[in-house]
Amino acid sequence: SIRESLTGFLAVFILGILIIHFAFVGVNSYFQTGAENLVARVNDTEITVTEFTQSFSNYRRRMQSIMGANFDPVAFESLVTRRQHLDSLVDEEVLSQAAGGLDLEIDDARLARQIMETPAFQLDGEFSQEVYLARLTSQNLTVQQFERQMRDQYIMSQLPSGLMASSFGTNSELQAFVSLQDQERDFSTVIVAPKTTENETPVDETAIQAYYEDNQSSFQSEEKVTIEYVELNVTDIPAVTDPDDDFLRGRFEQQKGRFVSPEERQVSHILIEVSASEDEAVKTTAQQKAQDIADRARAGEDFAALAEELSDDIGSAEFGGDLGWLEPGVMSDSFETAMFELTMDSPISDPVQTGFGWHVIQLRDIRPSEGMSFEEARSVLIQEHREEEAEREFIDKADQLVDLIYEDPTTLDAAALDLGLVIRQAGPFSRTGGEGLAANPEVVDVAFSELVLIQGSVSDPIDLSDNHLVMIRVLEHLPVAVQPIDEVRDRIVAEIRQADALEAAKQEAEAMLAELDSEGGDLEAIAADRGYEVVDTESATRRNFVPDRTVVSEVFKLDLPEDGSPVSAVVEAGNGYALVVLRSITPGSFEPGQAVNEQQYRRQISNAAATLEFTGLMKQLRQNANVEIFEERLR
Secondary structure (H helix, E strand, O other): OHHHHOEOOEOOOOHHHOOOOOOOOOOOOOOOOHHHHEEEEEOOEEEEHHHHHHHHHHHHHHHHHHHHHHOOOOHHHOHHHHHHHHHHHHHHHHHHHHHHHOOOOOOHHHHHHHHHOOHHHEEOOEEOHHHHHHHHHHOOOOHHHHHHHHHHHHHHHHHHHHHHHHOOOOHHHHHHHHHHHOOEEEEEEEEEOOOOOOOOOOOOHHHHHHHHHHOHHHHEOOOEEEEEEEEEEHHHOOOOOOOOHHHHHHHHHHOHHHHEEOOEEEEEEEEEEOOOOOOHHHHHHHHHHHHHHHHHHHOOOOHHHHHHHHOOOHHHHOOOOEEEEEOOOOOOHHHHHHHHHOOOOOOEOOOEEEOOEEEEEEEEEEEOOEEOOHHHHHHHHHHHHHHHHHHHHHHHHHHHHHHHHHHOOOOOHHHHHHHOOOOEEEEEEEOOEOOHHHHOHHHHHHHOOHHHHHOOOOOOOEEEEOOEEEEEEEEEEEOOOEOOHHHHHHHHHHHHHHHHHHHHHHHHHHHHHHHHHHHOOOHHHHHHHOOOOOEEEEEEOOOOOOOOHHHHHHHOOOOOOOOOOOEEEEEEEOOEEEEEEEEEEEOOOOOOOOHHHHHHHHHHHHHHHHHHHHHHHHHHHHHHOOEEEOHHHHO
């Protein structure tokens, strides 16, 4: 595939689905060396510009995937966000060094279990060695390198895990927490929603201009690019001439195992375990025991019952010795030879010796060999030949494309002309992507990368799928800019009217509050005079959504006077403002039989304590470490 044939040109990051965080990947910059290529130094460990850029790019991609349409590319390109990410890398390095100084370790068995339980290495919920090795190969990682990274990551996590496991909440903390968390409040509410009318007074032009000038950051257009690109796809390569029958027959014989399934046998066994290092007397005794079992089975005793009683193979004994369907090449040579010598007329073997001991084998069923003849496989062989030749042609063209682009990385014209490719365009689109090719996240990331956007170079090949790539170049860059006032006038008018309506609602609520406080009036009467209703809420908890989630949150910020008399206030509501009268507060308490709640609350307290302790630990580690930050290199 192109991914294998263009090694060195493609930088692939596909382990983002892993729960394991790889902080530093990449190669050293060709354009910066030494101290100029650092963004931070933690004691004697350096974090390079390249490492930071790769890590930050992966972070942006993850956040874009999580946030979707809510992703704000401008915010994620700010210096503040970059600095926050760098601080997280520094904290990770500080923590790693601290863990290393404590001689923390992880045993091989636990490491193996961690790897086997990683979803990215599983197939149908089970660990797959093939998937595991394929994932590592795609990242140019050896098993040893990856396991070392996992070992380091696990060791580093032991510090926060230890704090979490050792934190606890006292009884007094529990009582105080319950008193606040499960507190109940009785209150009344009059919600005043903003009012709009169909025949509103036109908004003054001066007000529109002032609002526009005061809120220009709200009226910025998104940064966008238009790209041009060439596309190379194996499906577009013309079909080759079909091979002759001699070639196809040769291929059929070479790959006959693909088209013909071997005979399979359903067998059970009973194992009498004996080590190869035992003396001959022990081995002979074990062989005689196996022979006695074979004789009993031939005499008519139930083989499954014998296996459950006598077999030393724990894995199969409880299932009557069942090994399922076996084909050639699965079991040891001696076991396999004996298994295939059995017939349905003579299904019980004599004792068979392997490295595990002596086996008695029972043949239960035979599934004959079956498959395709040459004529049946001919169309498959032809199609595979076409695909192989097309892929070979694709790889050759991809090599040529890369060489031509690298000769002049500022244009696609020469490569397109030489290879007969069409230069197409996509966009304009923002950092959140667009339609067609711009819907591919990797294409979007590359389009806004420093190499393509800032340096104006053609990108490296971008794999869209197997044997399908594009190389892109920015044709036009539309930077962030304040939109003209005429384009946002309607929006400004709507926002001014909404703000005026909210202010009017607030004033209405405050007027009712003043009337209630000054005259000691009746809330029901005051609300009715103005056309509003009073909503009484009894025993509300912090989790209540009635009458309004925002109102409930604000009510729980109010305090009653020491004498316990009601308190009234104007608070924000989900849509407008509200006049509330808080009448009573009842502290939370445990009811008999609420052990589950007690455990949950203790866990919340201990988790909060662990978070505070870990924050304090990180602050101390940062203070004790020699950390240098080169913030100007984050831009």
